[in-house]
Amino acid sequence: MTRGKKKVYEDAFIIEKLVKGDILKFMKTEENEMAKDILKEREELGSGEKATLRLFFNLKADAIL
Numbered sequence: 001m002t003r004g005k006k007k008v009y010e011d012a013f014i015i016e017k018l019v020k021g022d023i024l025k026f027m028k029t030e031e032n033e034m035a036k037d038i039l040k041e042r043e044e045l046g047s048g049e050k051a052t053l054r055l056f057f058n059l060k061a062d063a064i065l
Contacts, residue, residue: 029058030058035050039053
């Protein structure tokens, strides 16, 4: 979020408001073998997308929105 704000990405400011309003929270991701298998062929994805996929598998989530 901090880097996004420095680059004046609009979504970084929206995310900051949502975090401050306790609507969103930051979570650290851990390595996940299922995500690792998917990501090894997806070089076009950024670090945020990769972290989201790892978090999806770590939380055993039903969907990514």
